[in-house]
Amino acid sequence: MNDENKDLNNENKNNNIVSQKHLRHFLDIEYLPKSLILDILDLAESFAGVSGQPVKKVPLLRGKTIVNLFFEASTRTRTTFELAAKRLSADFLNINVDFSATKKGESLLDTLRNLEAMHCDMFIVRHPLSGAAEFISKNVSQNISVINAGDGRHAHPTQAMLDVFTIRKYFKDFKKIKVAIVGDILHSRVARSLIHALRILEVPDIRVIGPKTLLPNGIEHMGVTSYVDMDAGIKDCNVVIMLRLQNERMNSSFIPDEHEYYNLYGFTPDRLQLLSKNGIVMHPGPVNRGIEISSEVADGDRSVILQQVSNGIAVRMAILSLSMQPQPDN
Numbered sequence: 538m539n540d541e542n543k544d545l546n547n548e549n550k551n552n553n554i555v556s557q558k559h560l561r562h563f564l565d566i567e568y569l570p571k572s573l574i575l576d577i578l579d580l581a582e583s584f585a586g587v588s589g590q591p592v593k594k595v596p597l598l599r600g601k602t603i604v605n606l607f608f609e610a611s612t613r614t615r616t617t618f619e620l621a622a623k624r625l626s627a628d629f630l631n632i633n634v635d636f637s638a639t640k641k642g643e644s645l646l647d648t649l650r651n652l653e654a655m656h657c658d659m660f661i662v663r664h665p666l667s668g669a670a671e672f673i674s675k676n677v678s679q680n681i682s683v684i685n686a687g688d689g690r691h692a693h694p695t696q697a698m699l700d701v702f703t704i705r706k707y708f709k710d711f712k713k714i715k716v717a718i719v720g721d722i723l724h725s726r727v728a729r730s731l732i733h734a735l736r737i738l739e740v741p742d743i744r745v746i747g748p749k750t751l752l753p754n755g756i757e758h759m760g761v762t763s764y765v766d767m768d769a770g771i772k773d774c775n776v777v778i779m780l781r782l783q784n785e786r787m788n789s790s791f792i793p794d795e796h797e798y799y800n801l802y803g804f805t806p807d808r809l810q811l812l813s814k815n816g817i818v819m820h821p822g823p824v825n826r827g828i829e830i831s832s833e834v835a836d837g838d839r840s841v842i843l844q845q846v847s848n849g850i851a852v853r854m855a856i857l858s859l860s861m862q863p864q865p866d867n
């Protein structure tokens with residue numbers, strides 16, 4: 538199948554795309570055509586400058602109302618979505634579901650109906666259950682877009698986009714790099730979405746590294762190579778992405794103890810020399826120093842962790858602006 542047909546085929550599977558340049562919803566990365574991912578990265582590049590201007594705003598979404606609907610704690614994702622929406626001049630609401638009517642017994646669908654009655658244009662959804670954002674997207678009216686800001690262990694597509702945006706700042710050609718993802722792959726929506734994005738961008742060597750208990754069975758079917766030995770796994774890699782142990786999603790003990798885990802899978806300073814000459818270290822946050830990464834590495838000159846946070850604003854601006862539904866023709 539040639540590239541164009543492959544893109545069209547994927548597009549048919551993904552009813553979240555209404556045209557190559559416009560998104561109905563942004564729920565997952567799996568079926569996005571490569572050309573659309575590259576368009577989002579290019580658009581994000583053009584938004585990156587806005588944060589450095591004296592007036593950090595463009596009028597693109599003026600008059601639109603965007604709602605952060607977060608059913609799970611978040612710092613970076615919640616605030617960078619808020620900043621992205623405000624830099625696009627949208628009106629913005631943060632609904633803290635912990636204190637909202639859903640806690641008083643109102644059903645999720647009733648909450649949605651009420652927000653629709655307030656003429657909101659977009660919901661950004663974070664939820665502990667896999668599939669929640671898709672469920673909401675199927676239960677909102679036609680003119681509302683839904684963005685997945687992380688659902689259970691399933692997907693975190695905007696994180697994957699900001700990760701590949703950050704990688705592209707250092708390595709222009711995705712076809713020439715080796716990327717390793719280290720740690721709790723089993724419970725990680727970040728890993729799942731990132732693997733899809735890297736595959737679509739044709740990264741030839743994608744590795745996942747962790748104890749057997751934290752590597753999903755059959756992960757190789759996603760087109761990655763798995764390693765239980767961290768040193769062998771990160772050897773010569775250009776990019777290493779460290780993951781947090783997602784204790785809140787573990788229902789039993791997956792590692793002997795954190796000290797042992799740090800010795801075997803922590804990014805210690807001596808492991809830096811195993812990377813390629815210009816290799817970078819990434820982490821989606823929140824970072825647990827001394828468990829999956831040392832402070833020396835997290836704060837060192839190979840770390841791009843804070844750049845990932847800044848890039849999150851520009852990438853989310855791109856996704857919000859592409860996902861906003863156009864006004865109906867008069």
Ligand code: ASP
Binds near residue numbers: 687726780822823
């Ligand atoms: N912030 C990321 C997420 O929401 C990673 C993490 O929580 O460890 O999945």
